[in-house]
Amino acid sequence: MYNYIQNLADNTLILGQRLAQWCGHGPFLEEDLALTNTSLDILGQAQMLLNLAAEIKGDGSTADDLAFLRDAIGFKNVILVEQPNGDFAHTMLRQYFMDVYHVHLYTILSGSSNQSLAEIAEKSLKEVTYHLERSQLWMQRLAHGTKESIDRLQNALNELWHYTHELFEESEELDDLVEQGIAADPIHLKIHWEADVKEWLASTALTIPKTGWKATGGLNGHHSEYLGLMLCEMQFLQRAYPDCEW
Amino acid sequence: MYSQGLRDSAAGDEPVELLAAFQARIDKEEKIEPRDWMPAAYRKTLIRQISQHAHSEIVGQLPEANWVTRAPTLKRKLILLAKIQDEAGHGLYLYSAAETLGESRKKMYDDLLSGKAKYSSIFNYPTLNWADIGAVGWLVDGAAIMNQVALCRTSYGPYSRSMVRICKEESFHQRQGYEIMVKMAHGTAQQKAMAQDAINRFWWPALMMFGPSDKDSPHSSQSMKWKIKRFSNDDLRQKFIDATVPQAEYLGLTIPDKHLKLDDATGSYTHGEIDWKEFVNVIKGNGPCNQQRMAARIKAHKDGAWVREAAEAYAKKLQNSKDNKKEVA
Numbered sequence: 001m002y003n004y005i006q007n008l009a010d011n012t013l014i015l016g017q018r019l020a021q022w023c024g025h026g027p028f029l030e031e032d033l034a035l036t037n038t039s040l041d042i043l044g045q046a047q048m049l050l051n052l053a054a055e056i057k058g059d060g061s062t063a064d065d066l067a068f069l070r071d072a073i074g075f076k077n078v079i080l081v082e083q084p085n086g087d088f089a090h091t092m093l094r095q096y097f098m099d100v101y102h103v104h105l106y107t108i109l110s111g112s113s114n115q116s117l118a119e120i121a122e123k124s125l126k127e128v129t130y131h132l133e134r135s136q137l138w139m140q141r142l143a144h145g146t147k148e149s150i151d152r153l154q155n156a157l158n159e160l161w162h163y164t165h166e167l168f169e170e171s172e173e174l175d176d177l178v179e180q181g182i183a184a185d186p187i188h189l190k191i192h193w194e195a196d197v198k199e200w201l202a203s204t205a206l207t208i209p210k211t212g213w214k215a216t217g218g219l220n221g222h223h224s225e226y227l228g229l230m231l232c233e234m235q236f237l238q239r240a241y242p243d244c245e246w
Numbered sequence: 247m248y249s250q251g252l253r254d255s256a257a258g259d260e261p262v263e264l265l266a267a268f269q270a271r272i273d274k275e276e277k278i279e280p281r282d283w284m285p286a287a288y289r290k291t292l293i294r295q296i297s298q299h300a301h302s303e304i305v306g307q308l309p310e311a312n313w314v315t316r317a318p319t320l321k322r323k324l325i326l327l328a329k330i331q332d333e334a335g336h337g338l339y340l341y342s343a344a345e346t347l348g349e350s351r352k353k354m355y356d357d358l359l360s361g362k363a364k365y366s367s368i369f370n371y372p373t374l375n376w377a378d379i380g381a382v383g384w385l386v387d388g389a390a391i392m393n394q395v396a397l398c399r400t401s402y403g404p405y406s407r408s409m410v411r412i413c414k415e416e417s418f419h420q421r422q423g424y425e426i427m428v429k430m431a432h433g434t435a436q437q438k439a440m441a442q443d444a445i446n447r448f449w450w451p452a453l454m455m456f457g458p459s460d461k462d463s464p465h466s467s468q469s470m471k472w473k474i475k476r477f478s479n480d481d482l483r484q485k486f487i488d489a490t491v492p493q494a495e496y497l498g499l500t501i502p503d504k505h506l507k508l509d510d511a512t513g514s515y516t517h518g519e520i521d522w523k524e525f526v527n528v529i530k531g532n533g534p535c536n537q538q539r540m541a542a543r544i545k546a547h548k549d550g551a552w553v554r555e556a557a558e559a560y561a562k563k564l565q566n567s568k569d570n571k572k573e574v575a
Contacts, residue, residue, distance in 0.1 A: 025546045026550065031553070033331055040331065043320065067320055087549070088550070145560045233315050241434070246433075
């Protein structure tokens with residue numbers, strides 16, 4: 001179960017960290033606020049999930065230890081969330097993919113047989129439902145806005161699509177957790193996620209890119225080159241000045 | 247919007263009776279509202295002051311955002327993000343308050359980006375170590391609160407009301423900054439050194455936030471008469487110093503002013519001369535980060551142009567399709 005919670009926690013931690021890079025640099029003031037606010041919600045989810053992971057680990061580690069003292073190989077997030085922000089179309093498409101995923105995930109996990117996980121999911125579901133409303137609206141605006149916005153969104157889709165498969169990777173360990181009613185079934189998640197995303201894509205002129213390549217490895221700690229650099233930045237103070245109180 | 251409020255005449259040819267009636271309302275502590283008659287110079291002063299204040303909130307996001315991705319714990323990261331978000335929210339209220347005076351946000355923002363409008367000099371200093379985030383909350387927000395608590399009673403209604411809300415949030419910001427300083431100053435020798443370095447760099451710029459000395463403050467006397475300002479720059483600065491010195495003592499940090507001394511007779515601190523040349527220089531655009539801050543704002547605005555255009559184009563398409571449906575019906 002520790003690996004599963006770590007995967008959920010790291011997805012939110014790394015996505016929140018990426019979104020925080022927009023702080024002060026949004027395309028206009030309201031959107032700057034929305035990006036920061038989304039980052040704040042998602043990092044709040046990361047904190048709750050890391051607390052739960054630390055509790056399960058049971059060796060005295062804290063959520064901060066897990067966030068700031070693990071190396072890249074210890075991180076179990078999908079590679080999608082560590083992709084650079086790119087332009088606003090990249091950031092919002094990644095966000096839309098993750099929002100659709102999180103809404104379905106937390107809906108199922110609200111009924112998890114693990115009480116702590118169910119509580120976190122229930123609280124988080126309210127937030128991600130609102131995030132999805134916003135990212136859906138942006139997908140409409142960008143997909144039906146100007147030629148430039150459509151081109152930029154298509155570019156983002158070409159780059160990011162191959163990273164989405166990793167959200168639904170199966171494993172024996174995960175199968176066991178699904179059977180115990182703790183985790184969400186990745187096959188079920190994939191069906192619902194694809195139905196939503198493809199329904200939206202069908203209403204646009206966007207096309208899903210064709211290539212055989214699919215990102216994989218994040219769940220085993222094998223990431224893109226970007227994660228190591230993100231951790232250098234995020235973990236700097238804890239690494240340079242160990243054992244301090246902040 | 248609020249065009250009724252724009253009927254005042256140009257400065258200089260305003261009827262004496264109207265001016266007298268306006269001043270009488272101010273003297274009676276009545277709030278001036280957007281639709282009320284007001285002297286052109288009152289309007290102009292407020293637009294200048296409120297928009298500068300809004301710009302400061304927006305540019306002020308940048309030195310703090312500089313540490314968001316490096317905050318040392320999850321808790322600190324969350325607090326800092328929430329705080330910066332508050333500041334951006336203050337920018338929004340303040341632009342709205344200034345819009346009630348008939349100035350568009352676009353015009354105000356264009357003036358910021360062109361360098362015509364000013365923002366607080368303090369944000370042209372860099373945040374170089376984590377304790378700077380503490381110092382910004384403690385000293386910069388602390389100085390801002392001194393100014394803003396006074397502005398809660400300012401004579402223009404929308405400005406006064408936005409200040410009440412902003413002050414509530416600012417006092418939380420000041421406390422979180424001081425809490426960081428407590429941790430740093432009472433932490434390891436390296437942390438304490440960071441805290442001392444932060445106060446060394448931020449003390450004097452924080453004192454400059456109150457503006458020029460009263461004898462050199464060009465806008466002060468009329469603003470006091472109109473009760474836009476309620477206290478003079480020097481009075482507020484003194485109040486800030488008197489409140490802050492004991493806090494620095496508790497932290498065990500040294501304030502970088504060898505002339506600082508408690509005057510037993512008044513209970514106030516006397517202080518060394520502020521380097522006004524530095525202040526003027528930073529205001530003129532020659533501070534350590536002026537170029538960087540403006541470049542960041544201009545880049546965000548430029549990079550966001552296609553996003554704003556797409557949103558407008560989509561809104562127009564929606565409107566057209568609604569209009570077409572109405573016609574068919």
